[in-house]
Structure formats: C-alpha cells, structure tokens
Amino acid sequence: MCLAIPGKIVEIDKKKQSATVDYGSGTKRKANVSLVDIKIGDYVLVHAGFAIQILDKKEAQETLALFREMLSLQEDV
Amino acid sequence: MFSLRDKHLADDIVSQIKKAEVKLKFMHVCGTHQDTLVKHGLDVLLQKCGIEIGQGPGCPVCVTTPKEIEEILVLAKEGKTIATFGDMIRVPGATSSLQQIKTEGCDVRTVYSIEDAVLLAEMHREKEVVFMAVGFETTAPTTASVLLRGPPLNFSVFCCHRLIPPALQAILDMGEIKIDGFIEPGHVSTIIGVRPYEFISNNYHIPQVITGFEPIDLLMGAWMLVRQIQQAKAEVENEYTRAVKTQGNKKAQQIMKQVFEPVDIKWRGFPTIPQSGLILRKKYDHYDARKKYEEELEELSEKEFAEPVGCLCGDVLRGLISSKECPLFGRQCTPDKPVGPCMVSSEGNCNIQYRYLKK
Numbered sequence: 001m002c003l004a005i006p007g008k009i010v011e012i013d014k015k016k017q018s019a020t021v022d023y024g025s026g027t028k029r030k031a032n033v034s035l036v037d038i039k040i041g042d043y044v045l046v047h048a049g050f051a052i053q054i055l056d057k058k059e060a061q062e063t064l065a066l067f068r069e070m071l072s073l074q075e076d077v
Numbered sequence: 078m079f080s081l082r083d084k085h086l087a088d089d090i091v092s093q094i095k096k097a098e099v100k101l102k103f104m105h106v107c108g109t110h111q112d113t114l115v116k117h118g119l120d121v122l123l124q125k126c127g128i129e130i131g132q133g134p135g136c137p138v139c140v141t142t143p144k145e146i147e148e149i150l151v152l153a154k155e156g157k158t159i160a161t162f163g164d165m166i167r168v169p170g171a172t173s174s175l176q177q178i179k180t181e182g183c184d185v186r187t188v189y190s191i192e193d194a195v196l197l198a199e200m201h202r203e204k205e206v207v208f209m210a211v212g213f214e215t216t217a218p219t220t221a222s223v224l225l226r227g228p229p230l231n232f233s234v235f236c237c238h239r240l241i242p243p244a245l246q247a248i249l250d251m252g253e254i255k256i257d258g259f260i261e262p263g264h265v266s267t268i269i270g271v272r273p274y275e276f277i278s279n280n281y282h283i284p285q286v287i288t289g290f291e292p293i294d295l296l297m298g299a300w301m302l303v304r305q306i307q308q309a310k311a312e313v314e315n316e317y318t319r320a321v322k323t324q325g326n327k328k329a330q331q332i333m334k335q336v337f338e339p340v341d342i343k344w345r346g347f348p349t350i351p352q353s354g355l356i357l358r359k360k361y362d363h364y365d366a367r368k369k370y371e372e373e374l375e376e377l378s379e380k381e382f383a384e385p386v387g388c389l390c391g392d393v394l395r396g397l398i399s400s401k402e403c404p405l406f407g408r409q410c411t412p413d414k415p416v417g418p419c420m421v422s423s424e425g426n427c428n429i430q431y432r433y434l435k436k
Contacts, residue, residue: 002137002215002264002424003109017226032192034222035329045267045320048162048212049190050219053267053326060319064083067297071089074304 004047006055007031009038021046081291090296094126097303101128104248104396105260106135106241108424109290115433117292128299134244134394135262137211138164138422140344141237143382146170148374149209149235152366153183155373158201160186160194161209164422167415171382191223198232207366211237215264217355218329221336224357224364235366236356238337241265242273243353244344249281251347254396258302260295261287263317268333270325274313282311289317336361345384345418346391390417393426400427407431 007021010028017034021044032050043060044051105111111132114120123130134140147170153159159175166175166187179185184204188194191208198206210220217238224234245259261274266287274285284305288298298316305312315321333355342354357365367374384391388410389403400406400419410416412428419425423432 002107002213002262004215004264004267032190032219032222034226035218035326035332037328045264047215047264048219049192050222052215052218052264052329053320053322056319063319064081064086064293067086067090067293071086071093071300074093 002047004045004052006043006045009033009040009042009044009051012038012040019051021051081293083293087293087296090293090300091122091126094123094128094296094300094303097307099127099303099306101257101303101306102255103128103130103258103260103299103302104133104256105130105262105288106133106245107262107265108132108136108422108429109264110135110260110262110288110295111424111426111429113290113292113295115429119292119295123296123299128303130260130299131396131399132393132426133248133396134344134347135241136394136419136422136424136426137213137216137237137239138162138168139390139394139418139425140239140346141165141168141211141418142343142345143171143384144343144377144380145237146174147172147380147382148377149175149207150178151373151377152207152235152370153178153185155370156184156205157370158184158186158197158204158206159209160188160197160206162189162211163187164424165209165211167421168418169385169415169421171385191219195223195228195232198229202229202231204231206232207235207370208232209235209237213239213241213262213265214268214333215262217337218268218326218333221332224336224361225332228364230363233364233366233369234357236337238355239342239344240339240353240355242269242277243350244347245274245277247344247347247350247353248395249277249283251395256283256396257306259283259285260298260302261285261313263287263289263294263320266315266317266321266325268326268329270321271313271315271323278311278313284311285313287313287315287317287321289320344394346394385416388417390419390427393419400430403427
C-alpha cells in the first residue's frame, strides 16, 4: 500500500500539476506533483500516482559509505 | 543509485549484530518492510542473531474494519460506482465482498490512484462515484490534494485513512507483547518526518529507527536499534535519509491539515484508537460520502460486525502470533480463497508469508 517507486522528472506540465517520470528501462508515466516543488532532473518517490517526496541524490550516493563508517566506528568501541 | 546492494556490507552488519549476543523483539508496521524481510530471508537471518521482527498493524487494507466494508457494500448496492485500490476489492466483509457483488451487477472499479476515480466521475457525470480512501499518511495527502482541486460533485470520498503513531501507542498501551524497538515505516515518514514518533521514545523509552526498503536498509535499521539498546538510548533515528527529511513533507502536511481532522476510530483487531483516523472537515461535506449518503448508511449505524469465523487476523495485526500460527493459514485460508484481509492484501502478513514460503 505504501509502496513508492523512485523515478526521474523529465517533463513538467505546471498547469495540470503533472510531470512525466522516467522509471528507467523505457518506462515513463505521468504523476501528480501537487505535493512537491520539483524541477526537471529531480528524482522523486511516486506513490499511488503522486510524487510524495524528492529524493536526495547526494545522500543516496553517500549512504553505503556512511553505513560502512558507522559500522567501523562501532567496531572500534 | 537508489537500489543499495552490497553483500560485504550486509555480512558486516550481520556479524556485528551477532557479536552483540542479544535476544530482542522488534516490530515494524509496513507491508513493504515485511515483503523485503521475507523475500530476502532477512527475518530468518535476524532470528539466528537473536532478533525477532514481526509486522504490527501496518497494512491499511487489513486494518479496515468489517463495518467499513459493509458500509461500502451498501453504497454499491444502492447503485453508486465504487472505486478503490485492488486489494480492498477482494477483502471479505461480514456478508460479501466488493468483488463478489460486482459479479452480481454492482459497479465496482479497481483504480491505481484517486486520480483515476476522479477521471471516472468526470467522464460519467450520470454516475455517483465513491472513492473508498484507504491508506496511512503516505496516501492521505493524495486524497486531500484532489479534494482541494475541486473534483466534480458526482465524486465523493468514503474516508478510511488512518494514522500510524497513535496505533504504535495503542500497541504499547495494550501491553500484550514486549517490544524492544520499532522499525518505523519509511514512506509514511517521508510525509510526517521524524518528530511525530518522538513521544514514543520519550514516554515509553523505546528506540525507533525510520528505515528504508532495501535489504541493506532493514539490516541497518535492526543494527541501529541494537546499538541504541546497547547504549541504553531510546531515540528516533533516521536510516532512510535519502528520502526522509527531519521535518517531512511540509506541503503535504499542510494540505492534509486543510482537508482532514483527526478522529477516534476502530482498527481491525483493536479497540477504538484515539485520534487515529481522518475525516473530512465540514467544509468538504459535499465530498464526504458518509454525509452525502447518510440515509443509505443509517441502517448500519448501530450495527457491529464480527470477524470471520476462526480468522485470527486481529491477533496477527497486534503482533501476537505469526501467520503460520493461525489454524486456517494455508488450509481454509489462501490467497485464492482468503478468509481474512491479511491473506488478501499483498501487504498483509499472511499473503506475504504464503507467497514466498508456502508455494
């Protein structure tokens, strides 16, 4: 139910509060973007046809490194 | 970029949890978490490390009450067009299900989004379209956003939205099971942020970690809970930082506040949980199916409906038993012929267990 899929905003139709989201592998779908302030190139989480949050690309890229660091810190305790 | 897979890191996390030599019970409240746990065998892996993780009332379709289902059935039989998410259609009520009455000629539509239901109302002005709105904080803003836009007046919402934090409190107040930590639902948290969980840690001294949905996320979530327990801490930590901001999605919160107000509501398997449901504010009465069709629903107003005979979904939702402990599981109750909602919904504990392990 709370399943949400990440995708990239490739086109915005401001009047209709709608955007085209590219989910990769050629899958593109329209999503309602009334709950987020987006720009082209943003990655969003889409749930039940609505973008519910913008994903933080930098955080995502650094997540695994951060986890490794947390683990190594704990190892030293 | 958003799919985190790293076997070595997973091994490291598991070996550190093992080293901690704990015996703990964690609860999560999300069908998607349960799916990841069972699909990747993480529940079994963590069990070997002394950690049991069970699913609480984290399936919106499952916690919808038999009475709400009977009410929507009445509206369907009165000739309204009912639109809702696929899983909801198959959940048996006390007398029938939306799927069943569809075969008897009622107009029941499966939709992927509330937008599809509005489109249906726009294209068929002669129909009274009722959208059965189920879902937690992740879904409620989508309903609110559509109502703010002013859909046609032949569209209305039968609101069954519910809120997660009051349900967590109810589980703790009932005191039926010991919980050492909560894995909090990542996508609910994208909307509400970190703060709404804080009272749980402050008042009940329970550690919590907002967690994402990749296998690494869940292992990390469990590890962070173990770390808090070892350090005698009880805080709300955010493991899912790539999607969850501390303040959540303020725009969505604002939209929800404009349209909904909280209300005491029953959950399947639970008594009434204070301020755990959402109803439409008075300003939106003309879109509120309960107000619009008050007369049709009147006959049910004093009635109570029991759970299906032998069904232990209530106990599953309160985390008291695992699916496999229900005598009906995999015998009288299967995804093809479900007795209770937890076997119907793809987010339901029984359905997930059956799908990955029983076949």
